[in-house]
Every structure is written in structure tokens, then in C-alpha cells.
Amino acid sequence: MLHISIIGLGLIGTSLGLALRTADPRTSRLGAVRITGYDQDRHAVSTARGCLAIDQEAHTLADAVRESQLIIVSTPPQVVRTIFAQLAAFPSLAAIVTDTASTKGQICAWARELLPQTMPFVGGHPMAGKEQSGGQAAEADLFRGAVYCLTPDPGTPQVALDVCAALVETIGARPYYIDADEHDAYVAGISHLPFLLATTLVEITSHSPAWKEMAALAASGFRDMSRLAAGDTVMHRDICLTNHRALIRWINDTIGFLLEMRHHLEQHDAERIQAVFTHAQEVRAAWLTSRSQQPGEDVFEPSPYRQKK
């Protein structure tokens, strides 16, 4: 029986609990598990308890981790630091620690700085989610087929890595080992920049004096391109703060590209404009094809369970 603590019962933490508790202990690499859940927000704990995402609830962090062998910290990035600092107060506790935050370099630095030697750390980031936040949006299938980044460093004990890989496979995801800084540079482009562009679109259009008329005309293209702006604002603020260097590089690339396109528009350069659009169309089609060929990938064919939501 593996004792697991989930600290932070939002969308990801609660979905992790659901996925772990619905896995078959006879075939799962983790075997039987017992999950203790903790969140500062009592309402979040009730939600997780109500949907059977946890076996038992804890009223304090100390209670939550007392018997734990695997601690999963699933809070907004800035709160991860606080949790690490609090865990340092239990030096007699021997547990593997992992997290689920969207940025890894800063988190790994905090782990090195704050966690005692008895708590080996492996950074984690499931590449799955949706714009709704909170435990009430949790799904046991959220991670099925998804890539799950793990960012060990050369000093990470093999046993910690093995347990985290087993966790990832138990919830139906695929481990993807990557350096923390590389992770941050990449997800800044394919995840944090998309959020910022969605927010940009909403902000510049809604600050227009004609927003009321524009809102009446906006349809599915605007809806889809603004969807990410509905995401958890605290989490995205923390992502920006803990990954600002990488994000700034992508902002600069975005501005550079827009200036190029503005030039083509001013020159009425039909050939160049179409060449760019055609390239983007082809790259995206190739990307979609490559994704659909990956085993277990269901991002592009949502499961019936997810469609019901």
C-alpha cells in the first residue's frame, strides 16, 4: 500500500486523485494506493471527498504528509514555494516529492534550496488541462494519452524517478524526460504564449470604443481564440512570474513577426502573404498528423467522457 498525499485540490490535484483511485491496483505499476488530500480551502477538500478523489482528508499539512511516501504538490507555482518551506519543518519525514506546476526551472531551484535531503524531488508537468479550474471540473480521464514532463537532475535518486514514472503511467499518461530550463523555454512558446495571445485579443478589442458593436459580430473564431483567457488568473500570473525570461523572448518573436506582416501588408505583397499563410497551414496539418500517430494520444479525439462535459 503506497501512501500518497495530494497538496492542493484544484483541477489537476483532484483529477490526479480520481485517476489514481480508478486505476486497477492489480495492473497498476504503483499497486494499491491510499490518498490523503489537503487544501487550505475547506470547500476544495469537500469537493474532492465528494467525488471520491481522495481516501481521507487532512486538516493541516502536517496531518496530510505524516505517513506519506509520495507527496504531490499541485498548487499555483508561487504557493509551491510556501509548501516546500513548510515541508522543511519535518526533517524526519522520508518521502518522494513531485509537483505539477507549468514552470519547472524556478520550482526545481526552490526544491534544491528548501527541501531536506530526505525528500528527493522530481519536477512534473502534465501537458493536459482545460480552461475551467477547480476540483468540480476534475476528470479521471484528464491525463489519458497526454505527455507528462518529468524534470530530474543528475542528482535525483533512481527510486524517486521510478516512482514518478509509475505515477505517470498509472494515470494513463506518457513520461517525457526533459531538462527544466528547456521545458520552460518550450512551454513558454506552446502554452504560455497562447494564453497571452488569447488575453491580448480580448484586451485590445474590449478596450476599443466600438467593442459593443464588435461583440455583437464576434463569432466562433473569436470564441476559440479567446478561450484560454478564461483560465485561472492566479495560476497564469504565477506562470508568467516564474517563467518571465522565456516568455519575454517569445513576446519579442511575436512582435518581430507582426512587424514583418505589417510590412507585407503595407507593400500589398500578395505573394509573400500567401506564402506565410500556406506555410503555417502546412506546418499545423503536419503537427496534427504527427500527434494523431502517437499511441494513446486522444487530445484530438476527445473521449466520450470528456465530450459530455
Add this chain to the structure above:
Amino acid sequence: MLHISIIGLGLIGTSLGLALRTADPRTSRLGAVRITGYDQDRHAVSTARGCLAIDQEAHTLADAVRESQLIIVSTPPQVVRTIFAQLAAFPSLAAIVTDTASTKGQICAWARELLPQTMPFVGGHPMAGKEQSGGQAAEADLFRGAVYCLTPDPGTPQVALDVCAALVETIGARPYYIDADEHDAYVAGISHLPFLLATTLVEITSHSPAWKEMAALAASGFRDMSRLAAGDTVMHRDICLTNHRALIRWINDTIGFLLEMRHHLEQHDAERIQAVFTHAQEVRAAWLTSRSQQPGEDVFEPSPYRQKK
């Protein structure tokens, strides 16, 4: 019996034919209709014929409009000009002319310049579509509940406006009267800029040396934010060329906003960053609510028909 010609049998032209032919002639404001379809591409004509979007096909533009009382030009914007010039060769033909292009100022100017007095023109733009193009993606329900812009000018005869409004209502859409230049400024922000941002995202990430690794990590956020880049490249090129002034203004606003956000990131200004994200989240939620309250609006609750696609 109203004789209608549809010139250009892509997604919109073919969907218009389907919507008109499935409307009940006893209750429709247009009454019974007979639709002649024409496209330079013989394959597009066969597709429209095969899905019963048209009653008869024409082999030339002259054949297509010979008996027409309402001519719907549904080609990419630059081709609309060619069609208008060709229609000028039939001065004895008395027919109302409308179009479906995504930009209106330039199209209306071409209509004034090229169409004879016997052919009153009303610019039209259905705010509906999807990223797939071509008649094979057509749907009878595509316009149901959608806003359909009509851009008459002070000299437009009332009868032309009445017929176009009846067309819009017959296909289940809602007429929205708007000045052509205002239309162009607004849709540049809520439709053309979103396409450009989707293309920007694909272009800057795919030109990164690390694109291969990033592509493996990219998930549903990237997919949704790049979806519009899959759209028809010729149509979007023409949209850019016929609406470049408005689009450039939105590009400038985008760059200005990104520079502000870069500044907040450099300053680690958590409060300002979260205030921006919260504002965007609230504006989008209010917009979604306002849309769902509009009668007939189904953009946010796709019909079962559309979900099957």
C-alpha cells in the same frame, strides 16, 4: 419562383444553396426558389450538385445569370472584382447582386465602379464559417442563429434590401445593418486579427530550432489557438489585401499591448499582470453570456448536426 444564381461554390456558396433548398417555401420569406450554380472549378460544381445544394449547374457565367433575379457572388474577395466586371457585360440583365466576402469597403467600391444601374448591390457577410474550406464541408445549418451583416448605402433601392433581408432570414440568420467601413474595422479586430494571431503562433514556434521537441509537448491549448491557421489561404490573403488599413491598426494595438505586458513582466508587477488577466477573463465571460441570450444564437451550443462533423 425566385431565380437565384450562386457564383462560387466553396464552403459558403454551397452552404447557402443547401440552406435555401432545405427552407420551407410555404413559410420562407423568399417563397419557392430555383438555384443555378456556377464555379470555374468543375469539381466544385459536381460537389454542389451531388449534395443537392443547387437545382441546376451552368457552364458559363452568362448561362448562370441569364434568368437570374438574385445573384450571390461567393468567391474570394479578389475574384469578386472579376465577376463584377464580367456582369457589366450583360447590361440588359436586371438582377439584385449581393456577395458574401469578409471585407466590405473595397467590394462596395468595386460594385459602384463596375456594376450597371440595372443591378442594385447590397454587400453581405455571414458571420459564420469553419476552418475547413470547399463545398464538401458545406452544411445547411451553417448560418442558423448567426449574425449576417448587410452593408447598404444611401442609394440602395428598398427592394434590393428587402430581398437580401429575406435571403438572410430564410437561411436562419439575423440581418445586421452596418456601414461597410465600420464593418471592416470591426471584423478586422474580431475575425481577421484572430486569424493572423493563429498564424503568428504557428510561424514563430515552428521556426524555432527546438520546434521538434516543442511539437511533442504542444497540446489542446496550442491546437485551439492555431486552428484558424488551417483556414483557406487564398481567402485570407485577399481579406488582408482588401482590409489592410484596418488590420494594420489592430496589429499596432497588439504590439502596443505586448510591449506593456513585457514591461510588467520585466518589473515582476504581479498586481498589474493579474489585473489584466482578470479583466480579460471577466470581459470574455460577459461576452459569452450576452451571446447566449440572443435569440436563435447557437454558436455556443453547436447543433447535433454540426457536432457530427
